Amino acid sequence: MRNPLLLVGCVLIGSAVGIGSTAVQLGKFDPDQQDLLAANVRVSQLELADKDGPLPKVVVEQVEYNFGSMEFGTSMSHDFAFRNDGEGPLELAIGGTTCQCTLGKVTDGKIPPGESVNVTLSWTAKEYSDHFRQSARVYTNDPARTQVELTVVGRITQQAEISPQDLVFSDMRAGQSQTAQLNIWLYTDFEPEVLEHRFEDPAASEQFEVRVQPMTSEQIEDRAAQGGLNVLVTAKDGLPIGSFNEVLHLTTNIPQREELAIPIRGQVTSDVFIYGGGWDGTRDLLNIGVVKQSEGARRELTIRVGGGEDPSELGFEVESVSPEAMRVSFGEPQAVSGSDAVKVPLIVEVPPGTHPVSHLSSGQGGYGEIVLRSNLDRASRMRLQVRFAVEH
Numbered sequence: 001m002r003n004p005l006l007l008v009g010c011v012l013i014g015s016a017v018g019i020g021s022t023a024v025q026l027g028k029f030d031p032d033q034q035d036l037l038a039a040n041v042r043v044s045q046l047e048l049a050d051k052d053g054p055l056p057k058v059v060v061e062q063v064e065y066n067f068g069s070m071e072f073g074t075s076m077s078h079d080f081a082f083r084n085d086g087e088g089p090l091e092l093a094i095g096g097t098t099c100q101c102t103l104g105k106v107t108d109g110k111i112p113p114g115e116s117v118n119v120t121l122s123w124t125a126k127e128y129s130d131h132f133r134q135s136a137r138v139y140t141n142d143p144a145r146t147q148v149e150l151t152v153v154g155r156i157t158q159q160a161e162i163s164p165q166d167l168v169f170s171d172m173r174a175g176q177s178q179t180a181q182l183n184i185w186l187y188t189d190f191e192p193e194v195l196e197h198r199f200e201d202p203a204a205s206e207q208f209e210v211r212v213q214p215m216t217s218e219q220i221e222d223r224a225a226q227g228g229l230n231v232l233v234t235a236k237d238g239l240p241i242g243s244f245n246e247v248l249h250l251t252t253n254i255p256q257r258e259e260l261a262i263p264i265r266g267q268v269t270s271d272v273f274i275y276g277g278g279w280d281g282t283r284d285l286l287n288i289g290v291v292k293q294s295e296g297a298r299r300e301l302t303i304r305v306g307g308g309e310d311p312s313e314l315g316f317e318v319e320s321v322s323p324e325a326m327r328v329s330f331g332e333p334q335a336v337s338g339s340d341a342v343k344v345p346l347i348v349e350v351p352p353g354t355h356p357v358s359h360l361s362s363g364q365g366g367y368g369e370i371v372l373r374s375n376l377d378r379a380s381r382m383r384l385q386v387r388f389a390v391e392h
Contacts, residue, residue, distance in 0.1 A: 046093045048143045056113070057086030058142045060150075067154030071256050077122035080150050084111045086142065092119070095137040095147065121152055131155045160192070160257050161185040161223070167248070169235050169266025175378035182231040182262060183215070185223050186254070192229050193253045200247040208264070209234040210248070235266065240371065240381035242284035243267050271306035272379035274346065285367065286348060288388035290360075296352035297388070300345060305333075305376065308340035316344055319371040319381065325354045326386065328370055346372075350388060358389040 049055050065078045084090035089110035111117055119138060133153045140146060167180040186192050194212045199205055215228035233248060243266070250260040278287045278299055291297040305314060311333035318328045331345025348370065359368045368386035 046091060046139055046141055048146065049088050049141045051143060054088035054113075055086050055144075056084050056088045056090035056111075056140070056142045058090055058092075058140045058145050058148065059083040059085045060148050063149060064151040064153065067152060069157050070154050071157055071159060074256060075122065077120050078152060079118040079120050081116050081118055082111070082138070082148075083116040084113050087113055089113070091141040092117070093139045095139045119150065121150065123152075157187075159186065159188050159190070160254050161187070161225075162257070162260065166263040166265065167233055169244075169264070172235060172239070172266055172268050173378075174239075174241050174268050174270035174272065175237050177234055177237045178266075179232055179234045180264075182233065183219070184229045184231065184252075184254075184257075185215070185220070185225040186227040187225055189226055190254070192227060194229065194231065195251045195253060197251070198249050200249070204246045207236055207239055208246070208248075209236065233264065238380065239268050240383040241268050241270050241272060241379050242383045243282075244383075270379050272303065272374075272376060272382070274301050274303055274382075274384070276301035276346075283385065284383060285385045285387055288348075288350065288386060290389045290391060291350050291354075293354060293356060293390050293392050294352060296354060297350045299348045301348065303344040303346050303382075304336070305342045305344065305379075306340065309342050309376070311335055311342045313375075314342055314344065315375045316346075317373050319373045320369070321371075322369045323357060323359070325350065325357070326368060326370070327351055328372075348384075348386065350390060354390045356390050356392060360387055360389050 060080060060082055062080065065080070067076065067078065070076055082090075082092060089112055091110055119136075121136060131153075132155070133151065135149055135151045138148045138150060140148065161184070163183050163185075167182060169178050169180055172178045184192060197210050199208065211232045211234075213230050213232065215225075215230055219230075220226070220228055231250065235244075244264075246264040248262040248264055250262065252258055252260065273281065274284075275281070276299070278289075279285075279301055280287060286299060286301070288297050288299060303316065314333045316330050321328055327347075327349040329347045329349075331347070333342050333344045335341075336343055358365055361367075362385075368388060370384040370386060372382040372384070374380060374382070
């Protein structure tokens with residue numbers, strides 16, 4: 001038997017036909033456009049075998065497969081065996097389908113007499129629906145059977161629904177806490193449990209509190225569910241000013257949902273804020289850019305504090321700097337004329353002679369980071385990201 005011929009990434013988009021009238025969309029697949037173009041070209045170039053010569057004979061003993069019940073969110077596939085019972089070489093090409101597909105390669109593009117290949121349909125159930133029926137068409141060079149229609153049917157079940165997909169803390173003020181809620185609905189007679197939780201950054205366990213409680217009967221009835229849990233995540237009042245991103249990992253006893261990863265993001269705002277050249281307040285990011293090792297760089301920012309603070313009693317200090325090559329210092333606090341605000345100069349330096357390094361992206365290497373502390377209850381910690389690189 002030759003290597004399997006692959007018909008991959010079946011998207012199964014649009015309205016289901018046949019079994020039910022419910023519209024269905026399974027996992028969307030972004031095919032490689034070159035492979036897709038090559039498959040289309042091959043269909044257009046496929047020629048029927050010469051009737052005066054040895055002829056292929058395509059045999060597909062099963063053209064429809066009933067998958068039965070498929071759990072929402074899972075990926076499944078099925079092989080359809082194509083056998084050449086003729087005397088000449090058999091060729092296949094993918095034609096019209098109700099999905100977007102790519103076609104794998106067969107050695108020399110031909111299936112010798114007496115041999116078989118598998119055409120494999122793969123898909124992921126991304127949206128819930130009671131039933132689905134989808135098809136894929138395969139063209140052949142067999143004059144007696146120029147095309148074969150493959151069909152997959154079944155139903156998608158949903159044992160659990162998780163909503164929302166991420167937790168967002170919006171308009172969170174410094175010195176205050178805020179709670180966001182994750183809902184887990186169960187559609188089977190099953191007692192769900194969250195066995196444990198952890199954060200991607202272990203230090204975040206000091207900044208967030210997680211509580212699990214049963215859903216109310218109103219919540220359950222609203223979704224026609226049989227049970228459910230609420231996961232309450234509280235961002236504590238000690239979070240530093242600026243944006244934050246974290247991931248909460250939940251371990252449950254729910255089949256197919258044993259491990260859940262829930263992104264957490266938000267922004268802590270205050271009447272204490274930073275401004276100046278190169279500062280992006282939407283990301284709490286200071287953009288220094290590329291620095292020559294022989295020259296270094298210096299950026300002067302300003303911390304503005306509202307609320308009528310006494311400049312002589314206002315205090316800021318550096319809690320941490322990464323990488324340690326950066327230098328951070330403060331100027332003298334000064335009252336802002338005509339207002340009750342105070343401004344504090346903040347100087348960030350990359351000294352000349354700093355070893356070459358790159359902190360230009362949040363990916364590998366990451367941005368630099370500065371964490372400041374103050375004697376203000378509403379802004380006791382401030383976190384700044386720094387984008388820069390040092391080159392020779």
